Amino acid sequence: MSNLGPTELIIIAVVVLLLFGAKRLPDTARALGQSLRLFKKETSNLKEDSEAPTVVRTQAEPVAPQQVNAATPSVEERLRTLEEENRRLKATSETTVNGVPLSQTQNDQRSS
Structure with missing residues (x-):
C-alpha cells in the first residue's frame, strides 16, 4: 500500500465525519478504543493461559465434609421467618x- 499524504488523510477525515456526524464521532471513537483494549486484554490472557503449566492429579483427593455452623438457621426456621x-x-x-x-x-x- 502506498504512503498516505496529508490530502488523502484530510479526505478520509471528511468522509468519516460525514458518515458518523460530529456528535457521534467521539462516542464511536470511545467505543472503538474500549473494544481494542478488551481485545488486547483477552489475547494476552489467552497467551498467559497457554503458557501456564497444567496440574494433573493422579489420585482423587478425599474431600472433607462441610461443617455445619451451629449459628446457621435450619431450613424450617428460615421458612418460618x-x-x-x-x-x-x-x-x-x-x-x-x-x-x-x-x-x-x-x-x-x-x-x-
Missing part, C-alpha cells in the same frame, strides 16, 4: 383510612 415477614409485608401494604384497612372501611360504608 420468611412466612412471618411475608405476612407483615402484606399487612403493611394494604391501603388504610384512619388506620383501618380500606376494604373494611368500604364494607362499613355499604352497610350504613
Whole structure:
C-alpha cells in the first residue's frame, strides 16, 4: 500500500465525519478504543493461559465434609421467618383510612 499524504488523510477525515456526524464521532471513537483494549486484554490472557503449566492429579483427593455452623438457621426456621415477614409485608401494604384497612372501611360504608 502506498504512503498516505496529508490530502488523502484530510479526505478520509471528511468522509468519516460525514458518515458518523460530529456528535457521534467521539462516542464511536470511545467505543472503538474500549473494544481494542478488551481485545488486547483477552489475547494476552489467552497467551498467559497457554503458557501456564497444567496440574494433573493422579489420585482423587478425599474431600472433607462441610461443617455445619451451629449459628446457621435450619431450613424450617428460615421458612418460618420468611412466612412471618411475608405476612407483615402484606399487612403493611394494604391501603388504610384512619388506620383501618380500606376494604373494611368500604364494607362499613355499604352497610350504613
